[in-house]
Amino acid sequence: MASAAIPVPANAEKKSSGTAVKKSVVSRTASPNLIHEDSAAAKAVRYFLIGISVLFIFVMMFLPLATVIKEALKQGWAAYKAAVTDDYTKSAIWLTIEATISALAINTVFGLFAAWAVTKFHFKGKKILTTLIDVPITVSPIIAGLIFVLVFGRQSVIYPYLKQAGIQIVYAVPGVILATVFVTFPFISRELIPVLEAQGTDEEEAAALMGANGWTIFTKVTFPHIKWAFLYGVVLCTARAMGEFGAVSVLSGHLRGKTNTLPLYVEVLFQGFEWVPAFAVSSILVIMAVVILVARNIFEHNAKTKSGGV
Amino acid sequence: MKKNLYKIAAAVITPVIAASFLSSCGATASAATNSDTGEKNEKAEKVTLTNVSYDPTRELYAAYNEAFAKHYKEKTGKDIEITQSHGGSGKQALEVANGLEADVVTLALEYDVKEVQKAGLIQEGWLSEFPNDSAPYTSTIVFLVRKGNPKNIHDWDDLIRDDIGIITPNSKTSGGARWNYLAAWAYAQKLYNNDEEQVKDFIKKLFGNVLVLDSGARGATTTFVENGQGDVLLAWENEAYLSLKDAPDEYEIVTPSISILAQPSVAVVDEVVDERGTREAAEEYLNYLYSDEAQRIEGNNYYRPTNPDILKEFGDVFDLNINLVTINDFGGWDEAFAKHFADGGLFDQIYEKE
């Protein structure tokens, strides 16, 4: 473990971008094509893998997407436009954005702290802690909603106090936000932990030995390693927060124009035999998701070409 | 470590407080914009009601709320704004029981309203507060078949034929679908002269023909209409007409000889209206559902009006000769539920493995 002894200057992030555990400072280039040998077998493998990936994405993602668009435009542009510019649709869009941003803010704070705690230190109960962090993903969304109704709803012990204080959590906007936070809770920490785990603690230790404080270590040493994983986490969290239905549906009360998020409004339209508007409103979600994903791609691409020549 | 504790506390509390502030600000802000767009003057005079209803009534109440707002303004000079909530009937009842502030509930089943009553929100005797067991409009269970009725389905006994595939929502997850099951039961009971063993056999055969047991009425309709599964869909009359409206050339409605009178119940949520001071408006809201104007709106949305004169006006839409049994023929909801739908009840027994 000689690498631990090599002092890594806290600001020399470019040099440290190769994983320290491998004692190598040669970072990979931006070009995704790493292996340069071009044997026929390699080519075959390559085309095969690309082929099944494209097929998979086509069947699993593209076709459902096409179905949504097809159904949304079934009755032409006018019907589509009427559905997406409806006042209730607009209020649903705003609530969705509000819930997504709140979830993102809370989960970012949590994700960074949790990933740091879990990967940089050894302590008892670490495995239980990491498992507990993952639990929200595995809890059935209906149950996720139910537990908050049990804690804050009319049957709960604390309900009278909440009511006295004029705080309405379930069937109001805070409930919607709470549900969204819950279902997306582990997303950011989950992206960061494997990367930090693979990276080890050597660089941080070196920096700390040289007298850098926690904030400096984090911003100068750790963050450059995890920024892309962090970005994935943010995008994952955003996408999931926007699309969450189950838990939010239990907690929202479906008050039209007040507590309906986009997915809930889609459900209301669908159940109310409004087939085309339901798909039209879903397409808003799809478009929002695509905008975010494209933005991430551009951002990532630009940043990587800039630092590509290392 | 102790110093750190303060840091920890601060770091934890700040985002939580910030988040709750954000959310409450968001809530008040959106509330403010809502009332701003509604109207700008005499805000104090504006009454707001929340109507918690079930799924397919969306169009009905959109039209009715408009008519009622006009009526209310004429009668009292006050503006009224109604917030609608739609969802599965049982789920909606649960939410009201758990603190969703509804002034009135307009659900699919008496049984669901009773659940709100059990939570202490509605006083006993609500069933006789409004005419016709507090059901301003009714419906029934009919068959939706493919155009030209290729499988020749005319009555319930056609459904147990081997070549028939049935689509129906699950009576366990969809409150409204309990009527489907009871309607079939009523037919079999008459056919076999109340011989319960034979009735059970009939029902078992019928559900043996069910291809897809969707969780809700809308899902079942999608399975039948969009995905082309099965030969017959068991549906509420109003929902069958909604499907027909979208594709009149592909389907037709068959009314069986016997069906059940589905009575969606309405009630004022006493605890909420007393707290909010909206009792007068809420009662007027439900009462007006029985007015001639509202009864016609209900008819136009394919619910059967309870006013017999207005029902006749829709004689060309609805089959008025159908023989309808009511829930009272099953001894009321409590008895029907205990016998058929409770855990291990007759409905579960259909699917018991031998």
Add this chain to the structure above:
Amino acid sequence: MKEKSKRVIPGLGLSLGVTITMLSVIVIIPLASLAVFTGRLSFGEFIDVITNKRVLASFEVSFVTAFIASLINAVMGVVLAWVLVRYDFPGRRIIDGMIELPFALPTAVAGISLTALTSDKGWIGRLFDRVGIKIAYTRIGITFALVFVGIPFVVRTVQPVLEKLDGTYEEAAGVMGASRAVIFRRIIFPEIRPAVFTGFGLALGRCIGEYGSVVFIAGNQPYNTEITPLIIMAKLQEYDYGSASAIALIMLIFSFTLLFAVNMIQVRNSKILKGGR
């Protein structure tokens, strides 16, 4: 080395404190209420609820389909992540951009679309119908929907690790004549294995609990295609909180055990990795 690392890097108290506090407020306390509500049932009732034949059958349906779907996801997830990171080809960015789609699409819409595609009248279902395979309204359909739901988890946990992976070892091994299969098995896979396990665990957990998108495609026939979340829904519909939370608790315990096992494997692996160096 371990001793040192405890003291050297600052921020243990702060980060652990924030983590545990937020975890308690958002996850642990609400989940504890589930146990409290289940406590309303007597032990005998609890056993009756969870050993009901139909409930057991639904466990089987949910676990088996979720497990198969997650296996498919683990394989396809690695392939996709690999292709996205290592190869350049037209349309790569589009594929990369579509991975999160299953999250953003409301589950009901996803369910309806997938059912429309895979029923014997749909684009995909028609092809399979010809060879006598039915997808929608069977367990295959459930698995199909779950693959859709779970795929982003694996791709997005493996992808960052693969991107961070250093090429020098591979190149060295390649120069020394190691075959590509050996390179992958001996050098790349050990690096991404924790991420694959994590992704698999998360996808499996999510799939077991998934309701919205599955319920449309499942057909919901008792004993055959009835999933556990649907039974919970039915219990709630009957206002039977006790039974609903009892079944939910069993699912939760299973998920927790599963994730715990995955985490154990992961920790052991990274120890081996570090020890090996």
